[in-house]
Amino acid sequence: MQRYFxxxxxxxxxxxLPQDVAHxxxxxxxxxxxxxxxxxxxxxxxxxxxxxxxxxxxxxxIIEPLGTDSELPVAVTLLCGLPKTKEKPELIVxxxxxxxxxxxxxxxxxRSISHWAAxxxxxxxxRLQKIADSAAEQSHRNCxxxxxxxxxxxxxxxxxxxxxxxVAWEESAKQGETAALAQVLxxxxxxxxIAAVFGPEGGLTTGEVDQMTAAGVTPVxxxxxILRTETAxxxxxxxxxxxxxxxSSRK
Amino acid sequence: MQRYFxxxxxxxxxxxLPQDVAHxxxxxxxxxxxxxxxxxxxxxxxxxxxxxxxxxxxxxxIIEPLGTDSELPVAVTLLCGLPKTKEKPELIVxxxxxxxxxxxxxxxxxRSISHWAAxxxxxxxxRLQKIADSAAEQSHRNCxxxxxxxxxxxxxxxxxxxxxxxVAWEESAKQGETAALAQVLxxxxxxxxIAAVFGPEGGLTTGEVDQMTAAGVTPVxxxxxILRTETAxxxxxxxxxxxxxxxSSRK
Numbered sequence: 001m002q003r004y005f006x007x008x009x010x011x012x013x014x015x016x017l018p019q020d021v022a023h024x025x026x027x028x029x030x031x032x033x034x035x036x037x038x039x040x041x042x043x044x045x046x047x048x049x050x051x052x053x054x055x056x057x058x059x060x061x062i063i064e065p066l067g068t069d070s071e072l073p074v075a076v077t078l079l080c081g082l083p084k085t086k087e088k089p090e091l092i093v094x095x096x097x098x099x100x101x102x103x104x105x106x107x108x109x110x111r112s113i114s115h116w117a118a119x120x121x122x123x124x125x126x127r128l129q130k131i132a133d134s135a136a137e138q139s140h141r142n143c144x145x146x147x148x149x150x151x152x153x154x155x156x157x158x159x160x161x162x163x164x165x166x167v168a169w170e171e172s173a174k175q176g177e178t179a180a181l182a183q184v185l186x187x188x189x190x191x192x193x194i195a196a197v198f199g200p201e202g203g204l205t206t207g208e209v210d211q212m213t214a215a216g217v218t219p220v221x222x223x224x225x226i227l228r229t230e231t232a233x234x235x236x237x238x239x240x241x242x243x244x245x246x247x248s249s250r251k
Numbered sequence: 252m253q254r255y256f257x258x259x260x261x262x263x264x265x266x267x268l269p270q271d272v273a274h275x276x277x278x279x280x281x282x283x284x285x286x287x288x289x290x291x292x293x294x295x296x297x298x299x300x301x302x303x304x305x306x307x308x309x310x311x312x313i314i315e316p317l318g319t320d321s322e323l324p325v326a327v328t329l330l331c332g333l334p335k336t337k338e339k340p341e342l343i344v345x346x347x348x349x350x351x352x353x354x355x356x357x358x359x360x361x362r363s364i365s366h367w368a369a370x371x372x373x374x375x376x377x378r379l380q381k382i383a384d385s386a387a388e389q390s391h392r393n394c395x396x397x398x399x400x401x402x403x404x405x406x407x408x409x410x411x412x413x414x415x416x417x418v419a420w421e422e423s424a425k426q427g428e429t430a431a432l433a434q435v436l437x438x439x440x441x442x443x444x445i446a447a448v449f450g451p452e453g454g455l456t457t458g459e460v461d462q463m464t465a466a467g468v469t470p471v472x473x474x475x476x477i478l479r480t481e482t483a484x485x486x487x488x489x490x491x492x493x494x495x496x497x498x499s500s501r502k
Contacts, residue, residue: 070475182498224321238489247433
């Protein structure tokens with residue numbers, strides 16, 4: 001069933017849909033009075049609702065809470081060195097949203113070849129935010145992840161504190177380091193936060209990694225294979241979900 | 252360092268490169284006598300080698316075995332219901348290769364909208380195999396995964412036996428089933444094999460899932476979020492790597 005995020009509180013159980021959502025629901029999906037939809041108002045809870053009017057404005061009535069929460073038990077922020085193509089940030093944002101990320105940050109790493117000119121940042125972020133919003137609806141999330149941009153690593157680290165911070169570091173993998181990520185995921189508690197840093201295509205510089213380890217960020221390996229810049233964050237998201245949502249409930 | 256797979260055994264420590272590899276090494280990468288490369292001959296072991304001649308044929312000399320093995324401890328076969336776009340099989344093959352899959356199979360599922368005409372299969376498979384081969388080099392695998400195509404699920408299941416077989420089933424996730432995958436990954440031993448089935452965009456039909464459970468395939472949930480057809484196999488690959496390569500070595 002189609003799910004929509006609505007930046008509003010229901011009034012008397014009724015929600016009036018903004019124009020873009022109303023257009024999608026009534027024109028693209030041809031909804032009529034009586035059509036059921038799922039809505040997530042600003043309380044981040046999912047409700048079953050029903051269209052009660054399509055004119056003059058499209059209005060839905062809350063039927064009941066769905067009682068489902070598809071959010072990861074921990075808040076994950078991905079900090080990605082800006083990749084060189086336009087497609088890679090889009091792929092990272094879409095897939096990380098499906099996999100449960102709470103926030104996706106791009107920063108200009110020392111080896112980033114791309115650069116977002118100041119006058120284009122708002123437009124680029126807006127485009128990525130739309131991808132996140134749409135993927136959050138499709139994957140039936142309870143939150144829309146936030147997309148953010150910082151000019152450099154130091155700014156990104158300062159702006160994104162977290163209970164646990166890790167950096168995916170290829171050299172950790174080469175040295176056969178296999179336990180650091182699992183140790184972090186064994187310690188983290190529901191409600192806590194984790195931030196994870198990833199390099200762009202050429203990888204992070206030794207200077208950037210030193211800067212992070214000095215700031216208490218833990219280098220972690222993601223297995224013995226070399227992952228592309230857009231694959232590593234998705235590996236981490238799946239590993240967090242597996243460790244905290246699937247393996248932890250094994251009887 | 253560049254890695255090449257070579258379908259040959261060294262003779263007196265020397266390997267003559269096939270024309271496409273020689274072209275890439277000498278023309279694209281401008282290698283000369285003395286340039287170091289990594290090669291994986293038909294023994295699937297990785298060696299450090301050095302260019303000793305570029306004419307009349309490009310020849311490399313084995314220096315020493317690298318002693319690295321980046322293969323997953325278990326052989327993973329992904330069986331994917333054919334997605335409707337050309338891009339999704341390409342993304343699945345590339346990312347699954349990076350993440351360590353041994354074989355990627357596409358089959359026409361009941362809800363597959365695409366169909367590979369018999370006279371186009373070889374060309375389509377050839378293209379996907381090239382993507383796998385190239386991704387295997389980039390991610391420093393010791394094996395090139397094999398890409399295969401079957402007309403339907405029954406043929407795919409019959410052709411791909413495995414020690415453990417699972418199917419990603421959205422209804423399992425909806426019912427809050429969270430332990431099945433972790434139970435399988437706790438049981439599987441190094442050297443064993445696992446095959447995992449995924450639906451196309453519209454999902455598997457109940458009939459297909461019944462057919463599989465009757466054949467002993469275990470339905471597994473991949474967490475509470477709805478994953479797209481191309482994301483679910485990548486989640487599974489990362490979960491297998493995390494469980495068997497990272498979490499198992501936690502001290």
